[in-house]
Amino acid sequence: MALDILYVISGLGVGGSERQLALLATSLSRVGMRVAIYAMADGPMRQQLEASGIEVMICPVARPTGVWSSIRAASALYAAIRRLRPRLAHFFLPAAFLIGAPAALLAGVPIRVMSRRSLNYYQRHAFYRIAERLCLGTVHAALGNSRSVVTQLLEEGMAASRVALIYNGVPEPASVSRDDARARLSLAPDALVMSLVANLIPYKGHADLIQALALAGPRLPPGWRLLAVGRDDGIGADLKRQANDLGLADNIVFMGSRSDVEVILAASDIGMLCSHEEGFSNAVLEGMAAGLPMVVTRVGGNAEAVVDGSTGIVVPARDSAGLSAAIVRLAADRALRATFGAAARKRALEEFGVDRFVSLHRAVYMALDEGRRPADVVVYPGPNEPAHS
Template sequence: MKPRVLHLLGNLYTTGGSERQAAQLAQMLHQSSRFEVFVACLDPSGNWGEELKRIGIIHVPSFKFYSFFSFTFLKKLVRFVVYLRKQKIDIVHTHDFYTNVFGMIGSWLAGIKGRIASKRETDGLRTKAQRFVENQSYRLANRIVVNGEAVQKHLVEAGINQDKIVKVYNGLNLDRVTHQLDIDEVEQLLNLPLANGYRYVTILANLLYPVKDHPTFLRAAQITRQAVSDARFVIAGEGPLKEEMMALSRDLGLDSDVYFLGPCRNVAELLSVSEVCVLSSKAEVFSNAILEYMGAGRPVVATNVGGASEVIVEGRTGYLVESGDYETMAARIIDLLKNPDRANEMGQSGRQIVQQKFSCEAQLEATERLYERLLAKKNQRVIRQIEVEID
């Protein structure tokens, strides 16, 4: 019988970067057939349920609760323990704060020997109490998967045993960013004027939080527009800061030069018509947007925060600038727009790096190795126990 792995997800949405990574990994593991994959969630809301049914994962149990301090939490935890034992799960793999806490407690109570938590951010939005609770859950984990050096360093500084931490980079499905349509179809999908020779500088970043620092992008755009007359700028993302950013673009004299696309469901098409791609964040752990830019063969100008320097090779696949330095950001964008051959070389180099190191295949291979090592240790313990009983 194949080893049984349960992936516990927060919900079944695949629109956010972290959610998409977890869903993608579970789906790839199922398709590779080396493990029998189960999926459970804390909240059944989302669009991924139908896709799971299509690939043969029919039953996705939900363990919804509203507070760790409620009777419902205890009730669902008991139900989760019973489920794990009934299905004879070998490994439980959780993916975010709530699933880490619920899943590590439940799998420990169920006697599951393979317990894997995940950490994809550095607590910027967590309360002190939440950080404490999550750190306690890590003590129950055999391994903690992180997606970059910044998170690894953060956990070690928080007192987590370094031997438990395993780095597995985010994986990009290259098909998501490379399929092509003709120019008329792309223009219709994106609602962008493409026939007039404009060259687009693009940022993929939701307008939810100030940390994405769209003002730095817009101020760099103002300088770039003055130096490159056919440059235009695209912000793909939605959120409550949209009106504020639209007002800023008007104040900067860019009202007819910046296109706010809203949530972008046609990433490949947008990147195919982008000359340069930008990330302006003040903080970032490991940017899926950078992987998408590079996977599409586009040169990148990004702030040197979080894991950006783990992906971007300075001067080879793009440029790193300091957070908030819109003048240097503009200079780098202008350089790439004025030197298209260099920009193309950088884009192709970036794509090669993604294929080698950050593809979904590389992520799958690293995860399967992790599972196999955990199972091997479990089997060694069983053998030693049998030998002791025989003696």
């Protein structure tokens, strides 16, 4: 039967979790489920969702952070839930979960689900650690998007029967030729081009990559480029200074936020992600789907997406020498790049496609509606195998 689902999310910015929610909500709506979204803050994703026919509501309390503003936000959400009477509420991101779980419990929502989409570093503060563990006790299912995330949920006391692993989904990218992409970006046809799609945040490891490129520079072909795509969250000036001091200012292009990431990936030869921490990266999947060999750090779900030595190269986090060696290896071997890239695209679209992502969520929802557990329908995988139902 069709379920009424209310998704509660912290905001509607153009981020990985927001795009995953948009994929899920619009896909379920197309198969007849009645879906609405309640966001704690407005953002550009709202227009896309509403254009797809999804009802979107915005919390009237602007960015609740303190105790009293959070109580007011929870009260507003409680009122919306009482009006909508959803069968199921699903919380995305910590702020939405901490405010939404108590409101949904008090409003009597029959089925309550949360998604953990990052490692729990934010729980270093005791308040968040205690509050989130209390809220976990109020939900019927907790969904993690990598083995690392699922492991932490279990360590925090969630029963294994109520936890499920559902990886992110990646759509097939728009078809853009390499030559056309390079022409649009004014890149030389024969240049070695690497890309990194990550907001400029310290834990994304940009500084490690710049140092790695300085080490690799003498062994890279002349005219190589790194296209660094992402919003500057405060470290852009420092990174540009580092690149300049290392003599790489002409090679590294800081592109800011972009709406044409598919063009940048199509123009690239190698994809990168050098994070110190991750849940499960959309950027890695998108690079793989674009047919890029990926160089990633062994954190979170990166090594669950990228098979080392088959679809790319996995190196330790904070290891500029290891990054440098991986870059040099791929830069010197066009055939290896092609082999890894073809395998990466196949793996991304077959094992992490949107259909699998949506069908696993739907299976969990239906099981809960029938009084069964997430573990009854989503089988926890073995090594290098995605979850399946």
